[in-house]
Every structure is written in C-alpha cells, then in structure tokens.
Amino acid sequence: MTAAIVQPDPSATDPWWKGAAIYQIYPRSFADSNGDGIGDLAGITAHLDHVASLGMDAVWLSPFFTSPMKDFGYDVADYRDVDPIFGTLDDFDALIARAHELGLRIIIDQVYSHTSDDHPWFQESRASRSGDKADWYVWADAKPDGSPPSNWQSVFGGPAWTWDARRQQYYLHNFLKEQPQLNGHNPAVQQELLDTARFWLDRGVDGFRLDAINFAMHNPALTDNPPAPATNRARTRSFDFQLKLHNQSHADIPAFLERIRALTDSYGAGFTVAEIGGEDSDREMKLFTAGGKRLDSAYSFDFLYADALTPDLVADSLARWPNDPTIGWPSWAFENHDAPRAVSRWTTPEHANAFARMKLLLLACLRGNIFLYQGEELGLTQVDIAFEDLLDPEAIANWPMTLSRDGARTPMPWVGNAPDLGFGSETPWLPFGGDHAALAIDVQDADAGSLLNWTRRVVATRNAYRALRNGDLRMLYNDDALLAFEREGDGERLLCVFNFGDTAHAWPEGVSHDGSVLIGTQDAIDSLAPFAAMVLRR
CATH class of the missing domain: 3.20.20.80 (Glycosidases)
Structure with a gap:
C-alpha cells in the first residue's frame, strides 16, 4: 500500500470513537x-x-x-x-x-x-400461549371478523401481521413475515x-x-x-x-x-x-x-x-x-x-x-x-x-x-x-x-x-487535524452550487470549500481567501473548478 497510516493523537481526551x-x-x-x-x-x-x-x-x-x-x-x-x-x-x-x-x-x-422465525425462541413462543416464551414476541387475537388486530403496515409492503394457526393468533412483523417482532417491553x-x-x-x-x-x-x-x-x-x-x-x-x-x-x-x-x-x-x-x-x-x-x-x-x-x-x-x-x-x-x-x-x-x-x-x-x-x-x-x-x-x-x-x-x-x-x-x-x-x-x-x-475530527463547525456560505464552512479546535482553524456543480464558479462571496491549501482538488484559490473541494489552513 502506498500511503502512510495517520492515526489519531492518543493523548486526546475525547473517546476514540468521537470523530472516528x-x-x-x-x-x-x-x-x-x-x-x-x-x-x-x-x-x-x-x-x-x-x-x-x-x-x-x-x-x-x-x-x-x-x-x-x-x-x-x-x-x-x-x-x-x-x-x-x-x-x-x-x-x-x-x-x-x-x-x-x-x-x-x-x-x-x-x-x-x-x-428469524427459525429462532428457537419463536418456535417455542408460537407453540403455546402459556409457555415460558409465550410473550417474548408480539401476539394478538384477530378482530371478530378475522382481520388483523390493527392497520399497521410492514416496511417491506403489506400488513405487519401474519396469522399463525399454531397459536390461533396474529404475530407482528415490521419487516418480512419471517422476521417476527420481539416484545421489547418484556424484561426477560x-x-x-x-x-x-x-x-x-x-x-x-x-x-x-x-x-x-x-x-x-x-x-x-x-x-x-x-x-x-x-x-x-x-x-x-x-x-x-x-x-x-x-x-x-x-x-x-x-x-x-x-x-x-x-x-x-x-x-x-x-x-x-x-x-x-x-x-x-x-x-x-x-x-x-x-x-x-x-x-x-x-x-x-x-x-x-x-x-x-x-x-x-x-x-x-x-x-x-x-x-x-x-x-x-x-x-x-x-x-x-x-x-x-x-x-x-x-x-x-x-x-x-x-x-x-x-x-x-x-x-x-x-x-x-x-x-x-x-x-x-x-x-x-x-x-x-x-x-x-x-x-x-x-x-x-x-x-x-x-x-x-x-x-x-x-x-x-x-x-x-x-x-x-x-x-x-x-x-x-x-x-x-x-x-x-x-x-x-x-x-x-x-x-x-x-x-x-x-x-x-x-x-x-x-x-492529523483535530479541528476536522471533532472540532466546532461554523457555516459561512451556501447557495445552489457552493458551500463553505469553518472547522475549529485546539488552536486550529480550517476553511472547507466545495463546488457541487459541473461548471466553474467564482470564490464564495464574503468568504476570505486567507490561508494555504492543506488538501484540495486544485491549488488555485481565486475560483473554483467544477466539483472543486479544498481545505485551507487559516
């Protein structure tokens, strides 16, 4: 591999995951x-x-x-x-x-x-209304006309309830019918x-x-x-x-x-x-x-x-x-x-x-x-x-x-x-x-x-820059094509500028050019090429 690995500063007081x-x-x-x-x-x-x-x-x-x-x-x-x-x-x-x-x-x-409906918990739950795991899933009786207990719908389409002949009840599934809903209210x-x-x-x-x-x-x-x-x-x-x-x-x-x-x-x-x-x-x-x-x-x-x-x-x-x-x-x-x-x-x-x-x-x-x-x-x-x-x-x-x-x-x-x-x-x-x-x-x-x-x-x-990893963010500019914001932390201040468009644009109005390019898709900072992206060190 061609690039050196830069790991975060181990002396940092923030937990490892913050900005990971x-x-x-x-x-x-x-x-x-x-x-x-x-x-x-x-x-x-x-x-x-x-x-x-x-x-x-x-x-x-x-x-x-x-x-x-x-x-x-x-x-x-x-x-x-x-x-x-x-x-x-x-x-x-x-x-x-x-x-x-x-x-x-x-x-x-x-x-x-x-x-899964193949899980042993569900197999036990569907077998009896009185077993140890009877209420580990969400079960409910049919309405008098045999229809599901509520109008809830599944993420994957269709009713979120499926009839189970073993228990003579419906079970809830917010996704596939093969994914019965656990009863998260149950302490067990x-x-x-x-x-x-x-x-x-x-x-x-x-x-x-x-x-x-x-x-x-x-x-x-x-x-x-x-x-x-x-x-x-x-x-x-x-x-x-x-x-x-x-x-x-x-x-x-x-x-x-x-x-x-x-x-x-x-x-x-x-x-x-x-x-x-x-x-x-x-x-x-x-x-x-x-x-x-x-x-x-x-x-x-x-x-x-x-x-x-x-x-x-x-x-x-x-x-x-x-x-x-x-x-x-x-x-x-x-x-x-x-x-x-x-x-x-x-x-x-x-x-x-x-x-x-x-x-x-x-x-x-x-x-x-x-x-x-x-x-x-x-x-x-x-x-x-x-x-x-x-x-x-x-x-x-x-x-x-x-x-x-x-x-x-x-x-x-x-x-x-x-x-x-x-x-x-x-x-x-x-x-x-x-x-x-x-x-x-x-x-x-x-x-x-x-x-x-x-x-x-x-x-x-x-x-390498804690301002990017977990510093503050201040929005400076955005329009139909351009976005600019600052990241700041631990004495570092970085300007981040982006052109979302497929045509060149002038530098964002009111955003200072001050700074040197830390990383970017271009070196010049007088204008922004199509899809330009850069970070300037202030």
Whole structure:
C-alpha cells in the first residue's frame, strides 16, 4: 500500500470513537476464502490490511450470525453463533485479533427489534400461549371478523401481521413475515439481549450498531396508525401511507438504551450507534443519544436516500446537530448496503471521478463520525441487476418502484485482471459490476492519482487535524452550487470549500481567501473548478 497510516493523537481526551472514521464491511461481498461464492470472516481477516491502509479507526461488520438469510442476516436465528457460510466463532476470534493488531476496532450489528422465525425462541413462543416464551414476541387475537388486530403496515409492503394457526393468533412483523417482532417491553427479552451483548463484548468487540432500534417497542394498545398527509414524494409501499405512531418509537425505548449504555460503559471505551430512519428520525436520534447515558451516536439517513447532494441539504443537516453539549453526536454516511451507490445516484458517468473526490473530502470535513462503505473508496457504481436475478426481498416485493439493494452489495474487486477479480470465486452470489475491474484495488493502488489514494490522503488529513475530527463547525456560505464552512479546535482553524456543480464558479462571496491549501482538488484559490473541494489552513 502506498500511503502512510495517520492515526489519531492518543493523548486526546475525547473517546476514540468521537470523530472516528468507520469502514462498513458487508461480509457476503468482501472476500471469499473458500470459493463457495460468498464472502466470509476468513476473507475479511485476510484483507484487513486494506482497511488499515485507509487510516480507518474501526470496522462495522454487517450481520454474520446464524440465519436462514431471508433478509441476508438481519433475520437472526442464533445471536451467539456464526452462520456456517461465514465461518466459525474461532474465525471471528481470529478476525478480532488481527483487527486489533492493526489498530482497528470492531463494531458489530445487533438486531434487537426482531429475530428469524427459525429462532428457537419463536418456535417455542408460537407453540403455546402459556409457555415460558409465550410473550417474548408480539401476539394478538384477530378482530371478530378475522382481520388483523390493527392497520399497521410492514416496511417491506403489506400488513405487519401474519396469522399463525399454531397459536390461533396474529404475530407482528415490521419487516418480512419471517422476521417476527420481539416484545421489547418484556424484561426477560431485554435481559437476554443484554446477555447477548455481553457475549460479544467478552469476545473483544468494541461496540455495536443497533439495527432499526426505533422499532424495538410498540404501543401495547395496538392503536391504529393515522393516515399520512399527502406529499409530492412517490409512495411505493403501503407502509408509506401511514404515520408510524404506534407500531414503533415507544416512550420506553430510551430506558432500555440506558441499560445497553451502562453495559458497554462497564467494558471501557465501547461505542454504540443507533440506526434510526423514518419521518421522525431527527427527534428520535437526539432522544436516543441525550444526556450522556444513552447511546453515543446516531446514524443519519439524511444523505442515504437523497435524490441529490446539494449545499442546502448539507447545511440543513449540519444545522440540526449544533455544537451543543446537550445534543448528541451525529454519524454520517453517503453510502451503505441499503442505499444505491452515490456516484450513480448523484452524478453522471462523465463526472463520476471528480464528483467522488469532492464528496469524499466533504464527508471527511463533516462534524461527527463518518462511515465509508466498502468500495466507496474505489468509486464503485451501482450494478443493474435484472429482475430475474434479484435476491433483495424488498425490491422483489415492490418491483419496479424500489431500486434493488442488490446493486450496492456486489463483490469487491481486488485484482483487475483476474477472472474472479480477486474476490475468491468467479461465480459469486451477486454478479460483478461490468466496470468494476477497471476500478479494482490493485489497479488504483498502483496509480498515485487514483481515487483510492485520494481517499487515503483525505482520511490521513482528517486524522492529523483535530479541528476536522471533532472540532466546532461554523457555516459561512451556501447557495445552489457552493458551500463553505469553518472547522475549529485546539488552536486550529480550517476553511472547507466545495463546488457541487459541473461548471466553474467564482470564490464564495464574503468568504476570505486567507490561508494555504492543506488538501484540495486544485491549488488555485481565486475560483473554483467544477466539483472543486479544498481545505485551507487559516
């Protein structure tokens, strides 16, 4: 690898995670060690040097737990074991050991709102209304006419209730019918989930991403959700027609989060980040990270499904997380395993390289933690998966209105001229992107001017300057094309300027030129080229 790794200052008083750069790995698609077409833990371990070369602080691993894979691991059948397609617990221990050798921390997903219907807990719960686990899931009688107990709708489309002949009741599922909803109000369920967290902390994990945690508890009265007001956005799912007031976001969730935080704090410098989507996400993100006793951070969806990346969007998002110690700490991402690749969503092919450089430097300059999705450092594009080849259950159910998540989950290209692109199997679980061989890691590693090496420079700069990593932010200017803000901390003051447009622009009016270019896509500061991005040292 060609770039030196710049790690944060160990003498800093802030916790390691505050301002951290975190790399998301989707295990099925990172690297395949045994040639079965599916990435695995041993494949990840063998390639962690690449992540370290980027200067990242930590890795977030998407689920690798025992699962029937109806939702590719987010339907957990055993919280405390590794699915055989990914390896074994010994493989996981080896991954942790190698990561820690490289100075990388490991964050894993915890899915506390639902399990797989294959989970032994659910099998026991559905067997009897009087068993030990009878109320570990959300069960309810039918209405007199046999219809579901409420009008709640599933995220993936259709009613959120499925009839079960064994119990002669409906069970709740906010996602697939194969993902029954845990009863998060039940103290025994909470304790079992905390014991699961302890199991992984004892194995050396450094934190958790809590998946869909705002779905962890429902309104026990099963009150119908009211209709959502009309908007100018297309409604692709029945879920979109309701205000989700009663099937999620119960007021008791924060107390459970405090129990999780107390547990992770007891292990030292752990990190907890909430995944919270939906129309009320901003309020819930702040609620779930308030007071220093709940979660450390919340993972923003502001950019993941945005139709365009604009100065106004960035300015508005940052404004909601001011430099106020009473408000939690944000986490930002432009891409992940659930959202289309940003270079395919936000720009055109002829501008993809320049745009990708601008957006990477922008991400690194934001106040908060930043998440980089595997392949984002390469500029990977969204792969068009034919309907007959789709595996994503949401895309299949809502075709063609929902863009497939499969297109962002395709295998990593490691070696450009290899038949398997270095992934480990020529016929992986999803197809390679047609243009991904030219973007492979070995190709870009050998090119000093590549996006990969630009990413290394960008992250190294963020690590070297505490003003960028966890300093204050002051917005200076934004219009239709330009954005400028200052980052300041520990005696450092940096000016960050970006051109979001595909034409040149004059320097932002009222923003001083004073300073020298610390890092940028251009050296001159009298005007801004298309997709220019720069940081000036004041």
